[in-house]
Structures are given as C-alpha cells and as structure tokens.
Amino acid sequence: MSVELHILGSSSASPTRDRSQSGQILDINKLRVLIDCGEGTQYKLIRGNLSYQKIDIILISHLHGDHYLGLFGLLNTMSLNHRTRPLHVYSPGGLKELIDHHFRVSNTTLRYELIVHEILGGEELIYDEGNIEMHALPVQHRVPCYAYLIREKTVNRKLNMYVCEKYGVSQENFKALKRGEDLTLEDGSVLSNELLTFNSEPPFSYAYVTDTIYLEELARRFSGVQVLYHEATFLDNLMDRAEMTYHSTAAQAARFASKALVNQLIIGHFSSRYDDLQPHLEEARALFPNTELAEEGRSFFFK
Amino acid sequence: MSVELHILGSSSASPTRDRSQSGQILDINKLRVLIDCGEGTQYKLIRGNLSYQKIDIILISHLHGDHYLGLFGLLNTMSLNHRTRPLHVYSPGGLKELIDHHFRVSNTTLRYELIVHEILGGEELIYDEGNIEMHALPVQHRVPCYAYLIREKTVNRKLNMYVCEKYGVSQENFKALKRGEDLTLEDGSVLSNELLTFNSEPPFSYAYVTDTIYLEELARRFSGVQVLYHEATFLDNLMDRAEMTYHSTAAQAARFASKALVNQLIIGHFSSRYDDLQPHLEEARALFPNTELAEEGRSFFFK
Numbered sequence: 028m029s030v031e032l033h034i035l036g037s038s039s040a041s042p043t044r045d046r047s048q049s050g051q052i053l054d055i056n057k058l059r060v061l062i063d064c065g066e067g068t069q070y071k072l073i074r075g076n077l078s079y080q081k082i083d084i085i086l087i088s089h090l091h092g093d094h095y096l097g098l099f100g101l102l103n104t105m106s107l108n109h110r111t112r113p114l115h116v117y118s119p120g121g122l123k124e125l126i127d128h129h130f131r132v133s134n135t136t137l138r139y140e141l142i143v144h145e146i147l148g149g150e151e152l153i154y155d156e157g158n159i160e161m162h163a164l165p166v167q168h169r170v171p172c173y174a175y176l177i178r179e180k181t182v183n184r185k186l187n188m189y190v191c192e193k194y195g196v197s198q199e200n201f202k203a204l205k206r207g208e209d210l211t212l213e214d215g216s217v218l219s220n221e222l223l224t225f226n227s228e229p230p231f232s233y234a235y236v237t238d239t240i241y242l243e244e245l246a247r248r249f250s251g252v253q254v255l256y257h258e259a260t261f262l263d264n265l266m267d268r269a270e271m272t273y274h275s276t277a278a279q280a281a282r283f284a285s286k287a288l289v290n291q292l293i294i295g296h297f298s299s300r301y302d303d304l305q306p307h308l309e310e311a312r313a314l315f316p317n318t319e320l321a322e323e324g325r326s327f328f329f330k
Numbered sequence: 331m332s333v334e335l336h337i338l339g340s341s342s343a344s345p346t347r348d349r350s351q352s353g354q355i356l357d358i359n360k361l362r363v364l365i366d367c368g369e370g371t372q373y374k375l376i377r378g379n380l381s382y383q384k385i386d387i388i389l390i391s392h393l394h395g396d397h398y399l400g401l402f403g404l405l406n407t408m409s410l411n412h413r414t415r416p417l418h419v420y421s422p423g424g425l426k427e428l429i430d431h432h433f434r435v436s437n438t439t440l441r442y443e444l445i446v447h448e449i450l451g452g453e454e455l456i457y458d459e460g461n462i463e464m465h466a467l468p469v470q471h472r473v474p475c476y477a478y479l480i481r482e483k484t485v486n487r488k489l490n491m492y493v494c495e496k497y498g499v500s501q502e503n504f505k506a507l508k509r510g511e512d513l514t515l516e517d518g519s520v521l522s523n524e525l526l527t528f529n530s531e532p533p534f535s536y537a538y539v540t541d542t543i544y545l546e547e548l549a550r551r552f553s554g555v556q557v558l559y560h561e562a563t564f565l566d567n568l569m570d571r572a573e574m575t576y577h578s579t580a581a582q583a584a585r586f587a588s589k590a591l592v593n594q595l596i597i598g599h600f601s602s603r604y605d606d607l608q609p610h611l612e613e614a615r616a617l618f619p620n621t622e623l624a625e626e627g628r629s630f631f632f633k
Contacts, residue, residue, distance in 0.1 A: 040406065040407070040410055041407050041410045041411060042372060042373060042376060042407070043376065044376055044377055047373060048403070066369055066370060066372070066373075066399075066400065066403045067369060067370040067373055069345065069369070070345060070350060070369075070370055073345060073346065073347055074347055090435045090436055091436045092402055092403050092406050092432065092436055092438075093403070096369075096399070096402055096403050097369065099395055099399055100351070100369045100395050100396070100399050103343065103395050104343070104344050104345070107343055107344045108344060121435045124431075125431060125432070125435060128427075128428060128431055129395065129428070132393045132424045132428060132473075133393055133394050133395055133473060134472060134473050135395075169437060170435075170436060170437050
C-alpha cells in the first residue's frame, strides 16, 4: 500500500506566474482523491501524467472560484474521453445546482454517473469503505467551508514468516493473520496473532485545512494526524488582514500543527503578494520544524 | 497604430499536453479584445505578460465550456487586483445568469461595472466606437454560436511632409489632413487632400469563426477580410465526424478562406486526437497557401 500527494496548485484566489489555484491529488492505497479543483486542474493532471480517469472521489472545500472552477471542464473532459465509472463529489451546498446550470446551458449529458454529495451541517463522516474513512469538519470562512480528514482505519499486520513456517501455517490463513486474528490449528489449539505477526506502521492519516481563520479548538480534532496541509495565505505580520479575510498565517498554521501533534506540516494557499516563499517556510519552521511548502508540481511520498 | 494577435489556446473541448482551450487576444489600435475565454485563460495572460486589466472587451462565441469557463476566474482576478474600469462582455444568451449564479454562490461583488451584452438574434453590429466596429454573425453549431468580425472603419492618410512643408502647412492642420479633409488657406484658396497626403494601407479586418459546420454562404459576409481565424477541428478524411459534431475540417477552413478572398488564414481548435498538426497545415495550404497554425503562445503582428 502506498500514499502519495501531488500538489497541482497552491495560490490563493489571485494566481501568479508560478502558482495556480488550489488542487491536489492524494493517492491513498488504491483510491485516488482530488482535493479542491481550481481553474486549470485538468491541465495539471494531463501534463503531470496523473490520470484523471482514475479519480474516484473529489472533495471541494468551499465554493470560492479558486477551489472549484476547474470542476466543470474536468467533468466534461472525463466524459468526452469515455469515462463510464461513477464519480463521487463532496462539497458544501450549492454545487449541484451550479453543475446542472452549466450542463443545461451547454447541452451536456455526461456518459457516467455523477453523484454530488452536499454537506450541509456540522462534522460528518462522508466516506467509509474498505480501509478508508473520510470526515468533513466545518471551518470558519466567508462562505461555508470544510476541512477534510482522510485516514486508514487499520493497517494489516506483517507476517513473521520464520515463525509461520515453523508452525507450518498454510497460505490460506495469511489474510486472517494480517487482519490480526488468532489461528486455530486442526487439533483445536490456538496460536496467538502476536506470535505469528509483527506490528506494522500506524495507519496513515491526512488532513486538509484551507480557507479558515486560525481555529485552535479544531486542532484537537486532528490530534495525531500524520500529515497536515494547512493554508498559510499570509505571513504573521499581516495577521490582521488574515483575520479580516478569514485566512491564516504561516505561524498560525505551524501553531495548529504543533497543537495537533502532527508529524508533518505542508503549507499552501499563498497570497499573490509574495514572490518568494522562503519567509513563509522560515516562519512556520521556527514553530514547527517539520514543515514543507506546497509548491506546484511537488510530490510527497509518505509510504 | 498596430494590430497584434496572441494565441492563448487552440485545443477543442478535450485539451492535450500541448494545447489549452480556446482564447486569443486581439490588440487593435488601442483596444484590447479577448476572444473566447477557455479554462486557464487568466494563467496564459499572466504568464504571457499580456495585462488582463487592459482588456476592454470580451467576445464569447458560444456557451460550451471550452470557450467560456475561464471567464469567472478572470473576472474575479480583475476585481481582486483593483480594476475599476468597466468591462464589456458579448455572448449568446445565458451567460449573464451563469455569472450571477457563480458570484451569488461565492458571495462576490466585483469592484468594477461588468456589462454583459447578450446576442439573441441574427447578425448584429455589436460595437461601433471610434475607428472600430464589431459584428456578430450566427454560425451553425449544437448551441447558439456566433462568429465575430472586427474591423477598422477607415485608416488615416499619411502626410506628404515634403509637400506640406513646401506649402507651409502648420501642425494644427495635420489631424484634419490625416482624416482626408482638404485644406483651406488664409487667402481662401483650397489645397486638395490628395496633394498633401498619401494613401495608406487599407483598414485592417479580422474574422473569428469557430465551432461551426462549413458554411459556404457565410464566406460572402467575410469577403475581403484581411485575416481569418477558422476552426479546423478535424482533417478532411473525418468530414463525416465534422458534420456530425457541427465542426469543420482543415480543407473546409481553407475553402472558406478561398471563397472569402481573405489575405491570410489561421486555423485552430484542433481535436485532441491529433498530436502532430503538420497534416492540418498541409491540407489547408494545398487549397489556401497563406495559412498558419494557431499554436499556443504564438503571436502574429499584422501592422
């Protein structure tokens, strides 16, 4: 199983020469999740060799243009290129009506089933299939906006092949052992799972927190998350502006990471006023050393 | 006075690694016109050093996503970056409601006046100011779609400085002479304009014809146009597919140019099935030699 994150864009609303609007691909085990879909997302996918047809789920944080305007073109391109597999989109309320409006005007009928799930209330478990679950958690922005938490529920234990062979454990028992079950032998005796397997790494978890004022109380909900993406639109000397526009600073992102005791912080959603992002990185690292920049085209390989 | 054309994108609906969706900047004298606004147009403008704030007029051919989906982000970016000058957009009916819908959902108020002119009927003179006029002419596509004709009405005559000096013509008379007026001297005698000026080049004209089946009868309306952009989605061996999808072939674009007796043809809106565009160029040039490809990032300097 592997987990990869590909940054497609990390500008705030006004793009720059080097930075496009928000979008990222999280490949978690066999699931491809597109998180936010700013204008130009389909170009980034095509040019980055990231198949858009493999996307299973799209999560939209909120309905400001820089987070969703690439969606209509992407949905249409999927259809033009013969997608038939259903696609699930999660978003605050209002997206379905917008999609319907566009496709009505352009007389478009998709070749695949598009299921738009609108999140209308507070925290919600939006996805729970196989080994993965996803939660939407409201943040505070100028329009309804959600953070997303995506995590593996459990991770298979690793077989201790030396001991398994010693006890003559046959292959058909391996799956149950990986799940953590004990093994009952033909004579009725039981071998404990701990004897036959090793612990593996903890389940992976990823949190995406964008377009919000600094919400210290939310950090508790992300406690122990392995990787946190948190917006850092401004530097801390513009904290007033951050509050006024319902955004965060690099230092606040780092403080959030620190409170949540995450392993790694990735900051993004940079205002167009900044050409050089080193000051963002330094400001965050001063409080939370394991911080990286969400630079366009950058990929992170977590396991 | 100068006329320049900058190609921002020329793919058809499904973009490719090298080609983005439709958009082009026509700078004609002091007017900046954006013609079609596919997804990613604002990025192309920023990265191509073409100021989006200088755009005076946007012409949208039709409401298929690859021709208008870049509009909402561009309008917002203009506002975020403090545009106050009014902006005029021309489009088939339905665009205003879409813009209102987006800006209502995202709670956006533009800082400038946006005037959306919806074209609902047949041929229409949509702009007539100073020395420039623009016409919208209906073509035949799967949704209402318009070709645009943009032209200088007259061009100033050029002063014959040698003769002007000989007769002691003072500078304050130059403007009237350039407009073609005769000059009345203080003693009442009249110097004819032809004596004091030269003919200049003919007025410039540009036609943009996209997303249409081949319309031979329309060629007459573009008779004598200097530069014609005509879509060439397919090669001629897919003429059936072109007709079925209401598009044209490279040969049909060339035939149109030939019938209209234009000076130069530029072909674009290429289907994603073609990697190499040389066959398009050869097919068109066989019928109309002065043909060029609308390659992304290419600029044409007409005068």
